[in-house]
Amino acid sequence: MHTKTSKAVIGPLADAVSSLVLIISDAEINKAAMPDLTALAKIVDDQIAHLTAVGLKISSQAAATDAQLSVEMPDACSQVKKSSDLLLAGTEVLAKDAYSSAGRNSLLDGVKGILRNTANILTIMDDLEVRKLLTSMAHIRTFLSTISDQENALSTETDPTEIAKLENAWVVTVATYSQTFTAFLQQCHKRVVEIIDQSLQVRLESAISTLAKESPLLLSACRVVVTRIGVARSKYLLTSTLQRMNAVLDEIETVIKIRPDDDVFNFDSTAEEQRTKTVDSVIHNIRFVIASKGTNIQPLVTEYNDITNSVYTGTKRVMNLVPDASQRSLIQSQLEAILKADVETTTALKALVLRPDYTQAQQDVNRCLNQSINAHNLLKFVRNRVLVGTLASSYAMLSDPSGNPHTYIGAVFDASMKGNRGKLPTAISNFEAETHRWMNLCTSVLDLCPTASLQISLEARNCIRNIEGTLPMISASAHLNVLQHTDPNANQNLELVGKRWVDGMQSGLIVARESFTPFEIVSGLQQCFAQHGDGLEAACAANDAEGALMQTAACLSTASQLATVVRRSTTAVSDLAYKNSLELRVQEMEKVLPQFTLKAKQILDTKKVGDVLDMHNCIKETALRFSAIEDLMRMRYDTAISAGVLAEATNAGDEKSLAVEGISVQILEHAGDTVVLDEEPPRLMPEAEAKLDPIQAAAQEIKVEASNWSPKENPIVDASIKISDHLSTLAKLHKLLLKDPTSTTAAESKRSFIQAAKQIHTECLKIVASAKPIADRCSDARLQKQLYSSLQWIENLAQQLKIVAAVKTSAPLDTDRDQQLVTCAKNVMVAVKNCIRDSEAGTLRLSPDVSSVAAGENGRGNHVAGGHSKALKGKAAVPPIVKFKRNVYRKKVA
Structure with a gap:
């Protein structure tokens, strides 16, 4: 189920599976007779008949153009009809003997077969749409190839009559291409809307956007080729544009061909978690092992060394990109402090299990770990500050090609537009060197300061690739223009390339905005x-x-x-x-x-x-x-002072000295946007435990994220906490089902398992309903898009989890479903966490008309007094916007 169409069809069938499992479980628990389900079975059979009729009709219509469909669809329809017949047979048996074990098994097998084979029919239909898109893409590739062939013929032809014929054919090809290209983009956009998987959506949207921006450059290059200005340069412009467009088409083809495994999304957060792992998280795991008197710390020592070595290597690479000697010296001195702290920490860890005075050894290790954390935190700040400044300086020299000859990009455009052949080579050399430095800086930022948002990470890396592809276009266009700086075609081409460049550089700002x-x-x-x-x-x-x-x-x-x-x-x-x-x-x-x-x-x-x-x-x-x-x-x-945790500033035990971010406890307790709690915040599970119980680990991650905010008057946080609790229940019941699926308590476990999944779905819908008004009124376009995406994803994942749970209970020993369940639970966790963060950020960026009403008494701009909407000068009433009150914990975490 990886498209919205399949979700719309499979969803009701999954609900039917859940209902039947619950009915059978109730009968087993109470040792009662099965109710008469013939009416329900007839309704399902009618739905299947309608689905197969549609499938066979599509197959017959496409028989002449798609042989694959005419083979696959009839067989799939036959299989789902057999499952439907099995369902009817099971209900008929149970109608005669309400205690029949064979009837119950037939009922379950029929429902599972319907679900599986219906999904197969939908996959076949979806494959047909993908093939249509691939066919349109093949037409685009043919046009691009034809344009290249015609350019080759035009560049070698010397007969004026033949040149005129070739130019006319060229014009026809380009005009036809434009119409076909527009239709192809429309198909691609429809595919984006259909895809459920967030990561695939982002990749496809990014590729479509890149392709749409390349097409005007292709048309411009075609005009330049026809004018025969600088034959070699114009040929390079055309060839490089065609290469880039074919590369983007390759990416689109890859994305639309991806079919996630049945009932799960293809995004696995394991790789992303490994990439974003920090020294702090590894030290947390080390401390857990020490506190539990564990002796197997060598793997953690190795992991600690790997991460610190990665930080050291990445920071050294950054130093080579920083022009200011004093800043390099500052980073180097902090690196030396880290090396010293890491050596002491590693030595203490290795000696820990050999020391008889265990308590003293533990204290020595904790002291070294504290020193290491402080050293790494200081390095992070120093390095990130230098990165921001260096990126800003480089951006200033590269982002404005018009009207400012005192930047690297401006010098290139100034020399080209004025026909200054003497200055252009030097200007281009300086510009290319600075661009390569900027790209290397951005790459270092993504490696050293990874953003938690998959979407931002993909967009940032795509931005770097686009800049890399546009760089030679700037050089070629400038050289071409300098030859005929009064020719309007050459000028227009340079301006288009410049606009493409500016778009890319502005997109690059997301690297700094999201990473620091x-x-x-x-x-x-x-x-x-x-x-x-x-x-x-x-x-x-x-x-x-x-x-x-x-x-x-x-x-x-x-x-x-x-x-x-x-x-x-x-x-x-x-x-x-x-x-x-x-x-x-x-x-x-x-x-x-x-x-x-x-x-x-x-x-x-x-x-x-x-x-x-x-x-x-x-x-x-x-x-x-x-x-x-x-x-x-x-x-x-x-x-x-840690964020959200009260610590003693100077006088131990004196409550007046307790502070968070410089504000006294008394102020915090009366502040409208803060809640002081006399307890410790929840902590993440140690990595070793999380690997053994990934569903419970996902539940705990949601709880930790939600603990930053008070659930009072905040249905988003409240629902997130409940989702965490239900996931925890799901984890416990999953263990019971795996342990003994045929025990006397298995029926009750199945029932509770399905109910927990349904409750998660219900709470996810509450989050969507509460967060949508924030997204509707968010004034930050990027954040608004991100929040809408999070809401769509969380709704789809909740439905997905409900389906996987229903199928799992019908076949408890199916190990494939175990992996699907774990992956789906982890994805729900990621979606809920993102939704909390994006919603909180959105409440701080409401459009002015909403914030003026929603500001209320705390000035945050996210509260509607009394929870009621108010009319705005004749406009529609504003739905309530939830309040995010930060939790502040008085007790320190050990």
């Missing part, structure tokens, strides 16, 4: 701004006019990025005291920023280096405002 904390971003951008300010001063002192203008452009771009991030941060804050302080400092920033921006733009427009000297005070004033914002954020984020 707000404090890391602000701190890194502030540091970047200060460095370019110093660079501007140094360039002026050296009478380097071009260097001064480049530093001015970099300052302007960095200031713009920083201001955007800071403004967004003020809308995504729930802490009233902190938000007020931040807004005050942002207001101070807004007083000086316009003056700085105006001055910088004047300098870049007039190119008067003398004016740069007058700008130093303006830069210093702006830098001071940025530093004030960074200092405030440092107080909030750069703290030894």
Whole structure:
């Protein structure tokens, strides 16, 4: 069941399976007679008859064009009809003998066969749609091949008459291609809507978007080829575009051919979990083994060494991409501290089992582990701050191809448009070198700071590939244009390639936005701004006019990025005291920023280096405002107090000294968006235990995620906690079914198993209903799309789990269903966690008309007073938006 059509058909049948299993279980538990199910069986048989009639009709209609369908469909319809007959026979037997064991078995076998064979029919129908899409894709490939062949013939032909014929044929081919391409994209979009699997949706959407952006470049390259400007360059433009389009078609073909295993999604979070594993998680597992007096710590020591070595290698790779020597030195010193801490930790761990004074050895190991955590956390902040600043600086030099010759990309476009053949090679060389550095930086970010969102990770890596593919297009288009810089076709081609480039660079911003904390971003951008300010001063002192203008452009771009991030941060804050302080400092920033921006733009427009000297005070004033914002954020984020856990600041036992993020307990207890709890937060299961009981581990992960927020007046969190409880029940019952599926208690276990799966489905629907108003009114387009996707995924997965549970109870010893159940449970866990995070983030980014009504008394922008909607100036009433109140735990976790 991997499409929405199959889900719509299989869902009711799965409910029928569940109902029959419950009826049989009740009869077994109570040793009662089976009720008369002939009416129900007749209804199911009618549904099957309708389905087979549709299947056979489709088969007959496509017999002439699709031989495979005419073979597969009749057989599948015959099989499902046999299962339906078996169901009818079982109900007839039970109608005569309500205690018949044979009748019950026939009933269950018939229902299972119906479910299996109906899924087969739907798969055959879906395969037909895939083949239609592949046929359309083959037509596109044929057109691309024809265009290439015609270009080859055109480039070698010398007879004017034949050239004219070839050009006319070329025009016809291109025009026909455009019509076919539009129809193909429409088919692809329909396929995206049909697919249930979130990861496949993301991949297909990304590929379609890339293909749609490549098509205008193909048409532009065709126009350039016909004008015969720079034959070699124009041929390269066309050939490289065709290659990229064929590569994207390969990706689309791969995605649409993927058929996930029956009843499960193909996304396995194991690889993603391994990729995102941190030093902290490994140390948590080590401490668990030590606390339980375990002796088998060698595998954990090996894993610890592997992760720390990966961090060390990745950070060294980053250092090679950082131009500033002082920043490299800072990272290097922290790496040395980590090496020292890791050596001590590894030595202590290896010696632990050999030490007779076990208590002292345990204390030594814990001390080393604490040192290692502190060293790695400090390295992470230092490295991430440098990465943000370096990425911002590189982005400033690559993101604006128009009107600014003082950036690497701007210099290329300026030289090409002006026909300056002397400057173009150097400009392109600098541009290509900086682009490769930017791509390497982005790759390092994805490796060292992996985002928890699969969608963001896929989009980020696709962005890097698109930039890599567009890079040679910039060079070829610029070289082509410089030959005929007054030709409109060459100019238009360069502008299209430039637009494609800008789209790619803007997509690259998601790497920094999703991979770093707000404090890391602000701190890194502030540091970047200060460095370019110093660079501007140094360039002026050296009478380097071009260097001064480049530093001015970099300052302007960095200031713009920083201001955007800071403004967004003020809308995504729930802490009233902190938000007020931040807004005050942002207001101070807004007083000086316009003056700085105006001055910088004047300098870049007039190119008067003398004016740069007058700008130093303006830069210093702006830098001071940025530093004030960074200092405030440092107080909030750069703290030894764990998020959500109260710790003693100075005076042990004095409640007045207890604080979270600098706010007293008294304030927290009366704050509208915080709940103080006198208990310890739940913790994740140790990895060793999680591997033995993956369903229970999934339940615990949901509980840990939900524990950050109060369930009071929050149906999303409340439903998530209940899902965790029901998954836990499912895990226990699953063990019982595997242990003895034929025991006297098996019938009750089956009943409870199905009920737990149904309850999970019900709670998931509650989450969807409560989170949808947030998605509808979210002002952040990317977050809105992500939340809609999460809601769709969680609903589909809940239905999936219900189906798998129903089939599992009908065949408890089917080991294939065990893996399906585990995978589905893990995917439900991922979907619920994502939904909690996305919903909470969405409440901080409501559209203005909603937040003005929803702000209520706590200023968070996500509360409708009294839970009632209010009318907005003649508009429809706003549905209630749930409140997210953060849980703050008074007790520390040992």
